[in-house]
Amino acid sequence: MKTSLPVTQRDQHLLYPDADQYAIATYGLTKQFERYIAVNEIDLQVKAGEVYGLIGPNGAGKTTLIRMLAAAEEPTTGAIFINGERLLRDDSNPKLKQRLGYLPDDYPLYHDLNVWDYLDYFARLYRLRQPHRRRRVYEVLELVQLTNKKDSLISTLSRGMKQRLSLARTIVHEPILLLLDEPVSGLDPIARMQFREIIKVLQEAGMTILISSHVLSDLAELCTSVGIMEMGFLVESASLKELYRRLARQQIVISTLGALDDLKTELRNFSLAREWETLPGQNSLRVEFSGSPDESAELLKALVTAGLPINEFHCTQEDLESIFLKLGHKQAS
């Protein structure tokens, strides 16, 4: 929180000693609207180069959190650090703002400008000089596949194109931290796929990306870490690997050409196969299996040795949505 009393560099280091280790670090970040607390004392840490997915039901506080990280909303209390620098909502940190790119869910645009002038305007706002500016505008137009639309008025673009143009505006100044709020909402499957591909390119370019979305399959594909928000709290924050390790159960789908009862009888001999369910319409079982890959190979070998006509045997893992639902959260997909 910005108070009337100045916090010195030394005080800052004492209060927030690890702030400079993260691309994003928040401390006790809170936002209250009237008597409703939208974001409640959140301590979020995102390392540089990560793609951090923020999930949670509507009204969980994701948008408010992202708006505060983008300096579009003043926190009620708490502090935000971007690459170790304190983010304040005034004219005091132009360099820090240069490093941020924010794409909100409604992406308003200037309909009286054409695509090129719009990007050129934002490139100028972020102090890009010629000839770098011209080159950069071309680069982002190519990245979002709008080069052929550069002279078109924004009002004539489709929704997907407008979304991609907004992403181009967000990255035109080469930020090192991208904040994307529901970037694929309302897009058709092809536009969503195009958008995903662009995010992957940006990730490979080394950007730190914080992305909120209800489409958990997209997040599972893109993210390295995930945070779950509920009622203003950050209730879970971990790397995707860690989350799968802790919460995702391994499953094996086994199909047989023979009787399912024979298969079930044989499975009872294996303690690692804890429970199973019959897949409707197929002669298959989905088996909860807690063993290692070697142990699953042992299981297959045993089933075949027992003379069962196995025609399918493959291991799967629970997806992000299942994990989320298992945690007791009601995620809309």
Next chain:
Amino acid sequence: MLDAIIDRVGDWNPQLFRELKGQLKPRGLIIVGFISFVLQLLLYLIFASQVSKDPQISSIYITSENGVRTVNWALWSGDIFVTLSFFAIFILLPIGTYLLTANLAKEARKGTLNFVRMSPQSALDILIGKMLGVPALLYWGFAIAFPFHFAFGIGAGIPFYRVLGFELILVAACAFFYSIALLVGLLPFENNTRSSLPWLVGLITLIYLIFIQGSIFSNGSFEGVFNILYLFHPGFYLKSIAANTSPFMFSRTGQIGWYTIDLTTASNFLLLFGLANFTLWIYWFAQALKRRFHDVKKPLWSKSQSYCISASFMVINLGFALSHLPDYNRHRLQLLALQQILYFLVAMGLIIAISPLREQVQIWSLHRPQYRRGMASLIFDEKSPAVLAVGINGAILYAGVVVYAIAAAWLPTSPSDRNLFLLGTTLACLVISWILIVLIASVYQILLLNKSRRRAVLAKSGLLGMVFLVPLAIFFAFISSDLQPMLAWLFTPFALFTVREVNLVEIIFAFVSQSLAIAAVTINTHNSIRRLGASEAQVLLNQNASTGLKP
């Protein structure tokens, strides 16, 4: 070529680039250029017809001596210069304020300004870009007329530097009015209110310009009371430089002074003084714009800034007041009371401008140890309640009335005219009026702390009610009575009108009752703030308990 110019301008100010890209299309430029040219041509033809060689035609520009007709070209040029100046004043200011408010209202409605706010550009760079770019077509129209205007000014015999001075005054007036328009555009109105806001701003600007221009024409000077309003009207400066060259347009009687300087004759000083005055107020509005650009809920000015604003206003206005020093007769006492009303209204404006909203007071109350201690926090911290700060502003403003009253009571040449008893009553009424300011500030602040979602409207309605409705109610209640209730008037902004009639007991009663009212409201405010801090902590606890989650 146009693109190349806009491109170069855009390197200096990106916002100006965006506005020019949106505004300056070849078709628009051609249409506006054509209209400007036709208007100039029409004006020229109208004036040219007044100096026709036709002997049947007579006009104020032609003198006939022994059958020889002589045209007074200086007078003719002067009137064209003045007419063009009026065009500039009455088109540039109302339409420009309309355009800027409409532009910001549109950006706020669509949410596009948020992206600009997040850019590393400073608030002032963005707003200067808007100020220069949004009315770009208007500027273009007047840029075409500029040589015409300048040439006729010189042709009228007005010195070059004075014509230039007036042009600068016009630029400064635009910057001043446009700053206010931008500030209004940034105010957090509902979207349906926003649509009518540009019209309202343009209309108020036009009414101000017409009203003051009427006063400048009729040479009424408000007898020193509201002379400060002249300083923001370019027509006032126009009169100063063109009264001699356009005697039929401006009356030369009457005098407007500032301290010991006669502004009606000191044209050069007036131009410099006008520029300095505009610069000062543009500076204060720029400070408010800087604050509001990033956070539309911030008070317009910090408490420290408000003290400087009060002092600036008081010093400038006192100069006008002292140049029309009244004697202590009834008429002059009314002028003194009008002075006090003017300062009172400024104090009301400051109450609205610096009082923090409920959320801000909540933060201040919750994080009390992080702010200054004791009274210092109430005087300087912007999230603290503004009652004491308003009291200080009221005292600074009323210092001007005190100086004025003492000077009026002490300076008359005849000692018999000195009426110290009346001076005493005046000062006592002033103290009561000051207490009323503090009381209104307290009520305003407590209404802002209210839980209602409409608390901002409620607070402003409460303030307007106390300032206007109470006096109106008293007025209508006693309209047919010869006996006016002096005591009741002491509870209104018009306390100083009662100076001759009010007695000591009534003054003491008003003083004690208003002080008690302030004490009661202060205790109430204190409790509200304590509850506010406690309730926030409670909300946090409840939320944690209800979710079973720990932050």
